[in-house]
Amino acid sequence: MEEIQTDILIIGSGLAGILAALEAEKSGVHVLLVSKFALGWGTNTSLSNGAFTAVNSLFSKEDHLKATLEAGKNLSRIAMVKTLVEKAEEAILQLRNYGVPLEERGIGYVMARPQGSPDLGGVLLIRPLVERIKRSSVKLIPNFPIFDLIVEEGRIGGAFGFLRDGRPCLVRSRAIILATGGGGALYQRNDNQKTILGDGYSLALRAGLPVYDIEFIQSYPLVLAEPRLSSIPLFPPFPKGILLMDEKGENLLDLLDLKGNLNQAIIHERDKFTSKLFELSQKRDIYCDLTHISEEEWNRYPLNFLKKSKFPFRERPFLIGPAAHFFMGGIEIDEKGSTPLPGLFAAGEVAWGVHGANRLGGNALTECAVFGILSGQSASEYVRSIEGKTPLLSTKFSKRRWEEKARAYTRKKKGSFETPRDLLREFKIFAWKYGGPLREEEDLKTGLNLLSRFKKRIERISPESVNDLFHKRELENIALLTHAILLGSLLRKESRGSFLRKDFPDPDNQNWLKHTCYRLAGEDLQISHPPVNPPAPSSLD
Numbered sequence: 001m002e003e004i005q006t007d008i009l010i011i012g013s014g015l016a017g018i019l020a021a022l023e024a025e026k027s028g029v030h031v032l033l034v035s036k037f038a039l040g041w042g043t044n045t046s047l048s049n050g051a052f053t054a055v056n057s058l059f060s061k062e063d064h065l066k067a068t069l070e071a072g073k074n075l076s077r078i079a080m081v082k083t084l085v086e087k088a089e090e091a092i093l094q095l096r097n098y099g100v101p102l103e104e105r106g107i108g109y110v111m112a113r114p115q116g117s118p119d120l121g122g123v124l125l126i127r128p129l130v131e132r133i134k135r136s137s138v139k140l141i142p143n144f145p146i147f148d149l150i151v152e153e154g155r156i157g158g159a160f161g162f163l164r165d166g167r168p169c170l171v172r173s174r175a176i177i178l179a180t181g182g183g184g185a186l187y188q189r190n191d192n193q194k195t196i197l198g199d200g201y202s203l204a205l206r207a208g209l210p211v212y213d214i215e216f217i218q219s220y221p222l223v224l225a226e227p228r229l230s231s232i233p234l235f236p237p238f239p240k241g242i243l244l245m246d247e248k249g250e251n252l253l254d255l256l257d258l259k260g261n262l263n264q265a266i267i268h269e270r271d272k273f274t275s276k277l278f279e280l281s282q283k284r285d286i287y288c289d290l291t292h293i294s295e296e297e298w299n300r301y302p303l304n305f306l307k308k309s310k311f312p313f314r315e316r317p318f319l320i321g322p323a324a325h326f327f328m329g330g331i332e333i334d335e336k337g338s339t340p341l342p343g344l345f346a347a348g349e350v351a352w353g354v355h356g357a358n359r360l361g362g363n364a365l366t367e368c369a370v371f372g373i374l375s376g377q378s379a380s381e382y383v384r385s386i387e388g389k390t391p392l393l394s395t396k397f398s399k400r401r402w403e404e405k406a407r408a409y410t411r412k413k414k415g416s417f418e419t420p421r422d423l424l425r426e427f428k429i430f431a432w433k434y435g436g437p438l439r440e441e442e443d444l445k446t447g448l449n450l451l452s453r454f455k456k457r458i459e460r461i462s463p464e465s466v467n468d469l470f471h472k473r474e475l476e477n478i479a480l481l482t483h484a485i486l487l488g489s490l491l492r493k494e495s496r497g498s499f500l501r502k503d504f505p506d507p508d509n510q511n512w513l514k515h516t517c518y519r520l521a522g523e524d525l526q527i528s529h530p531p532v533n534p535p536a537p538s539s540l541d
Helices: 015-025 061-072 078-097 121-134 199-206 262-268 270-281 363-386 399-410 420-435 441-460 466-491
Strands: 002-011 031-034 102-105 108-111 139-141 146-152 155-162 168-178 217-224 243-246 286-289 318-327 330-332 344-346 517-521 524-528
Touching (some): 002 155, 031 168, 061 078, 155 399, 155 466, 217 262, 217 270, 399 466, 420 441, 420 466, 466 524
Parallel strands (some): 002 031, 002 168
Antiparallel strands (some): 286 318, 517 524
């Protein structure tokens, strides 16, 4: 078995992970950054629109606080939101120092775009950060999926996974930062990178930590749905002349009660818009029509991004529909990125607390930047505080246990002829059907019953290759995460923010001003509902 020693292990190489690594490097500790895909480019950061909501000359900290809390529908943790608001300006400055081309616009900052550039904002964001991390002293290992966190004597001790060639690898580390992103790709309809399958939530649950409010999943309403195209969102600002229609050519903007303004609907009525569009999509095909857009608009972003495709966007309408976009729930952290488990930190979408029942547009990248920096600082401080007092895993630690674990993961099983890839495709369809944007009791109960069959099929899979081994672990992770989503959704009998129940269409503050706490007890998923702390005044004072 391969062994690696480091002071800080960072799992995930998007915006949060890279900033955490660069911040930790400043303290002089040894930092290892791993990713199960290409560093930076296999992340949702690279697919983003590159927009940050933050204080600027037109948008105050008080405005930011108020808008974030309003979007969260009383489920945001006030201390976390205040940290986001207070630290956003500093994070923007740090990004500029790393060469990220940000310019002030609207309620925050966007990428300063070279003339005529068709690149996604996320590409312009991640490119200088990847270049910067490659010049640093941070050790980088791509294509290294982590299967388990190691917890010893009540603290983090390292992690276990498999290298690209299939060799098991034990990482001994004094601190770990989880920056693994969300889990949107577990759904058939999603606009995430295909590898974003909830790994961080599963790692935390199996390490004994709770996760919170995982049933709150934001969908984006306008995502490409043509069979041969990637599921890319259509980002605002939308040009004048854009139309939504059905297969008969009926204009849907009036039917959806959007008053003809898609930009306002995306920003201020996204949940309502998504719900109506999803229900409509169950009855008819929905098309976006850009055939009446001026040549000038096609030469500007975001339409010039579509021009790179061979698909005839300018000549005919194309299929669109809602897709899973962002997870509000996750691992509990404090204002410095620390989890309740000593030595474990988290940042970005995998963490919980800022967004409540729904995320304000632009806060995802701001959260990654703010808490990526803070978690890097906190992990460094933790390592310095225990240095010389606590060894890298105690002398009682048995390497043999993890060698046996590696054999268990790779052990051949009889009687299974399914491949993980085929089952993953089937599972995504199942998750979208029973746990998609608009949920109701009958579908949730059916989904939970069917889930047990999927788990048995996953258990019987016998990996024939390294990729099979990795994909089987992904299936185990999404089965656990989907179980949590379905069960938590069944118990929460209301609609709030991004969480939509067809049979309980209104928020219920009397009975459901509560969080959902998920824990693993052996193989059993346990749920409790701690009440929301009384919200503090919407002020930074």
